[in-house]
Amino acid sequence: MRVNYRTNATVQFEILTEDQREEIFHAALDVLEHTGVEVHNQTALGILKAQGAWVEGARARIPSYLVRRALATAPSSLKVHSRENDTQKDIVIGPCRVHYGPGPTCVNMIDPRSGERRKYLRKDAADVARTCDALPNIDFVESLGTISDVTPDLADVYEFAEMIANTVKPIVAWSYTLDTCRDIYQIAVAIAGGEERLKQRPNYIFYAEPLSPLVATSEAADKLVFCAQHSIPLVYTPCPMCGGTAPATSAGILVSALCESLHGLVISQAIHSGAPFVMGGVVSIMDMRYSILAYGAPELSLQSAALTEMGRHIGLPVWSTAGCTDSKLMDEQAAIEGAISILFAGLSGADLVHDVGYMEAGTTGSLQMTTMDDEIISYVKRLLRGIEVTPETLASNVIQQVGPGGQFLATDHTLEHFKNEFWFPRLMDRMRWQDWRANGGLSMPDRVQRSLDEILRDHRPVPLQSNVQEQIDAILANAEARYSVRTTHA
Amino acid sequence: MNDTFTQISNAVYEGRAKDMPGLTNGALAAGLTPQEILDRGLTQGMQLIGKDFKEGKRFIPELLLAARAMQASLNILRPLFVQTGVKMAGKVVIGTVKGDLHDIGKTLVGMMLEGAGFEVIDLGKDVAPEQFVEAVKHEKPNIVALSALLTTTMQSMGRTIELLKEAGLREQVRVMIGGAPVTSDFACQINADAYGSSAPDAVEIAKKFARVS
Numbered sequence: 001m002r003v004n005y006r007t008n009a010t011v012q013f014e015i016l017t018e019d020q021r022e023e024i025f026h027a028a029l030d031v032l033e034h035t036g037v038e039v040h041n042q043t044a045l046g047i048l049k050a051q052g053a054w055v056e057g058a059r060a061r062i063p064s065y066l067v068r069r070a071l072a073t074a075p076s077s078l079k080v081h082s083r084e085n086d087t088q089k090d091i092v093i094g095p096c097r098v099h100y101g102p103g104p105t106c107v108n109m110i111d112p113r114s115g116e117r118r119k120y121l122r123k124d125a126a127d128v129a130r131t132c133d134a135l136p137n138i139d140f141v142e143s144l145g146t147i148s149d150v151t152p153d154l155a156d157v158y159e160f161a162e163m164i165a166n167t168v169k170p171i172v173a174w175s176y177t178l179d180t181c182r183d184i185y186q187i188a189v190a191i192a193g194g195e196e197r198l199k200q201r202p203n204y205i206f207y208a209e210p211l212s213p214l215v216a217t218s219e220a221a222d223k224l225v226f227c228a229q230h231s232i233p234l235v236y237t238p239c240p241m242c243g244g245t246a247p248a249t250s251a252g253i254l255v256s257a258l259c260e261s262l263h264g265l266v267i268s269q270a271i272h273s274g275a276p277f278v279m280g281g282v283v284s285i286m287d288m289r290y291s292i293l294a295y296g297a298p299e300l301s302l303q304s305a306a307l308t309e310m311g312r313h314i315g316l317p318v319w320s321t322a323g324c325t326d327s328k329l330m331d332e333q334a335a336i337e338g339a340i341s342i343l344f345a346g347l348s349g350a351d352l353v354h355d356v357g358y359m360e361a362g363t364t365g366s367l368q369m370t371t372m373d374d375e376i377i378s379y380v381k382r383l384l385r386g387i388e389v390t391p392e393t394l395a396s397n398v399i400q401q402v403g404p405g406g407q408f409l410a411t412d413h414t415l416e417h418f419k420n421e422f423w424f425p426r427l428m429d430r431m432r433w434q435d436w437r438a439n440g441g442l443s444m445p446d447r448v449q450r451s452l453d454e455i456l457r458d459h460r461p462v463p464l465q466s467n468v469q470e471q472i473d474a475i476l477a478n479a480e481a482r483y484s485v486r487t488t489h490a
Numbered sequence: 491m492n493d494t495f496t497q498i499s500n501a502v503y504e505g506r507a508k509d510m511p512g513l514t515n516g517a518l519a520a521g522l523t524p525q526e527i528l529d530r531g532l533t534q535g536m537q538l539i540g541k542d543f544k545e546g547k548r549f550i551p552e553l554l555l556a557a558r559a560m561q562a563s564l565n566i567l568r569p570l571f572v573q574t575g576v577k578m579a580g581k582v583v584i585g586t587v588k589g590d591l592h593d594i595g596k597t598l599v600g601m602m603l604e605g606a607g608f609e610v611i612d613l614g615k616d617v618a619p620e621q622f623v624e625a626v627k628h629e630k631p632n633i634v635a636l637s638a639l640l641t642t643t644m645q646s647m648g649r650t651i652e653l654l655k656e657a658g659l660r661e662q663v664r665v666m667i668g669g670a671p672v673t674s675d676f677a678c679q680i681n682a683d684a685y686g687s688s689a690p691d692a693v694e695i696a697k698k699f700a701r702v703s
Contacts, residue, residue, distance in 0.1 A: 040591075107671050117677075146641050153642055167642075176642045211591050223549060243551065244594050288549035291689060363670065462606070 010386040013347035015306045021313040024251060028258035029064040035261045036061035037214045041221030044267050051270050051388045060263070060488075070269035076280025076315040078276045080233055081201045083191050084168040084462050091139055091170050093278075093317045096349030098384075100323065100342070100377050101140035102132065103355035104159075104174050109145050112452055117364060124365075127456060129166035131367050132460040137377040140205070141171045144357055154479050157183045161472050164204075165190065168462050170230035170294025172235065172354065174207045178222040181206065183479050185230060185470050190471040191464070195230075202276070205233045205352075207319075210260045212240035212459030224264050228271035235319045235352070236264035237281035241293045242303075244286035250303050257281045257307055277338070278352065279311050280304075280319030289421070292361045295336030296326040304341075305348035312349070320345050323373040330368050330445045334359065338369065339376045346380045371455075372448045375427040382423035393417075429450060494520060496565070497632070502535025505555025510562035524570040532560045535641050536605045544690070550598065557605035562642075578609045580700040582627045584635040585613035587646035592639035595669060596667060598689045605678040606693045608700075609635075619650040635692065635700050636682075638669040647672075648680035664699040668692055 018025070038058045039045045045055055054061040084087035091099055109120040112127055125143045130143045141163055143311060146153040156175040158194050167422060175181040185205070192198035208223040210216050216224070220236075227234040238260040240246035247254040261279035267274045284293050284300035288300045294300065311318035322345035327333035345353040355362065356377075357370030387393075398413040408414045427447045436442075442450070464472070494517050502507045518526050539556045542548040573577070582602050586593045595613045600610045612630050613621060626634060634654070638644045647667050654660040667677055668686040677685035683699070686692035 107641075107673070152645065154640065168564060176640070217591055286550075288551060289543075289546055291550060321616070 017137040025253045039216040040218045044221035062461045070266045073273040080170040081358045082168045087118035092247035093351045099139035100353045102142045102357040103407040104142045106145040108364040112367040119148045122147045126166045129163035133167035133461040135374040136457045137374045165267045172205045181223045199231045207235045210239045212245035228268040228275040233276040235278040239282040241286035246390040278317045295324040297360045301341045306351040317351040320350030320353045321355045324358035326361045371452045498531030499535035501634045502559045507559040508563040514563045514566045524567045525576045555603045559564045579607035582633040583611045583629040583631040585617035586615035588618045596637035599692045602689045610672035619653040623635045634663045634665045641671045650673045
């Protein structure tokens with residue numbers, strides 16, 4: 001028997017050393033303590049002050065022991081449940097379990113059937129949810145856009161309502177204000193069958209975003225407080241860009257992004273010890289020619305992966321970013337940027353990887369991109385699985401049996417292992433040229449579109465129970481009534 | 491003479507704000523007029539770096555440094571402009587609208603407009619329609635520039651234009667809008683005069699407005 005033997009169960013990947021992670025963490029603690037954050041919210045400010053932060057006006061300086069105290073109670077693992085008690089579709093957040101999903105709030109949508117670039121509409125939220133429900137490597141759902149053909153201030157609630165009716169996979173929701181955050185919560189309660197039940201078995205995740213650098217806006221803080229009060233799993237993460245709203249250096253953006261999540265953590269844990277909280281963000285560069293947050297930049301992948309390591313270092317689940325591109329087309333650029341970012345995020349072991357399907361630096365959503373990304377994720381998962389080294393897999397006895405000049409095609413060993421060892425493409429093409437030509441000579445975008453067309457045509461998600469749909473409709477109607485009262489009195 | 495203008499232009503191009511007071515005062519002492527210094531020194535430098543920026547040889551931070559250098563000189567020249575009747579390219583009141591704290595885009599536009607020779611009154615962020623109206627009354631700009639990053643705060647742009655109309659000021663200004671969720675369709679919807687898709691685009695629009703008004 002072999003002793004003192006270490007194996008790799010999967011591919012190993014590391015950007016920072018333990019010492020570097022400590023340096024970055026200490027720099028973040030230092031910034032929180034000496035620079036602090038601006039909090040535009042009396043409730044949140046009051047909570048920080050009561051905890052022991054030094055508050056002057058809107059500026060809160062947070063001594064490091066408050067951060068450590070919050071980290072001690074924050075969970076590093078949690079479950080988010082499918083609405084249909086389908087444990088296969090639950091999201092189990094634990095160290096290095098990678099989950100992928102799209103992103104929200106693009107202004108435009110690539111029509112999933114015609115390819116036309118147009119405004120994002122209510123029906124798109126339904127199509128996106130339904131497609132994600134079908135795609136095998138998408139684990140959670142976001143809408144890819146902001147609905148433009150409903151009451152503008154209620155686009156967030158309509159989006160959630162459309163999505164929850166069209167997928168059993170957990171949704172990551174967002175809202176403009178506390179009011180609509182509450183509406184979305186009410187919908188989730190209706191689906192769970194009660195507030196207590198929802199608390200024990202959360203069925204959605206909520207996303208709120210501080211403003212870089214180092215600002216908790218009034219709305220973000222409202223939502224943070226609400227989620228902590230109700231134990232709603234919360235992603236509280238920034239979208240800084242190096243050279244613009246964060247330092248130009250990668251280590252610098254890690255520091256500022258950490259601060260932008262951690263001040264939220266202190267508030268969250270003060271309200272409710274153990275409230276589920278996810279850190280991370282969209283950490284890229286500001287392109288200095290075109291002034292965009294570059295979603296296809298290598299820095300996005302590098303910094304996201306390093307931020308993920310920081311999350312693991314301090315014991316928090318991480319929200320990362322991949323599957324996105326600055327390209328305007330489903331072209332080689334989209335494939336390169338999508339693939340490398342998906343690979344890096346997978347290697348880093350980020351818990352929730354979003355923006356799968358983002359094009360044009362997040363201004364346009366594309367189910368074609370999401371579908372192509374689904375294939376890439378599958379491919380990457382095979383890579384991440386690594387190589388198993390055992391007597392069985394070393395196969396010396398099989399080599400012996402087959403002997404020099406023999407073949408392995410019909411051996412028991414091959415039959416037993418090939419289906420598990422090999423990755424089987426769904427959309428990548430491996431035909432020889434003649435066959436490929438005879439089968440229509442399809443390109444990757446063609447095959448992606450064909451797959452998407454099939455899903456849109458055939459996939460039926462498990463429907464909501466009718467009483468639940470009624471409750472959702474009532475919540476929407478109430479929201480509309482509340483909105484029209486506001487506007488008539490305005 | 492040419493040498494002085496070149497020195498000033500170079501200092502702007504290279505973003506050497508610290509050198510500007512010395513160079514500016516020196517030029518004035520040598521008998522050069524504020525108008526000449528503006529046109530042949532400052533604007534010249536900005537145009538050169540603007541051209542290189544378009545060609546991808548210089549980048550936004552360098553552009554901003556140049557604009558800052560130009561401002562350092564303008565701080566000295568501005569009081570003299572009033573005396574000598576020098577006109578800036580135009581006057582812009584800019585701000586991020588009510589409810590919105592995102593201002594990096596707006597700041598970028600403001601600095602680029604300054605670099606293009608506009609006088610810019612930056613109202614900051616979370617600016618209510620009433621504040622824009624007050625600023626227009628007080629500052630008498632020819633351009634109002636509105637920025638928003640959130641689809642909800644975009645609505646405030648429409649209200650600001652409405653309020654300008656009610657105050658009888660709408661005709662006096664050109665309104666341009668911008669920000670990630672903003673579109674030219676939306677600009678038409680709220681009767682804005684233009685939509686700027688990027689900071690350089692905003693500068694071109696402002697220049698166009700200035701030529702016509």
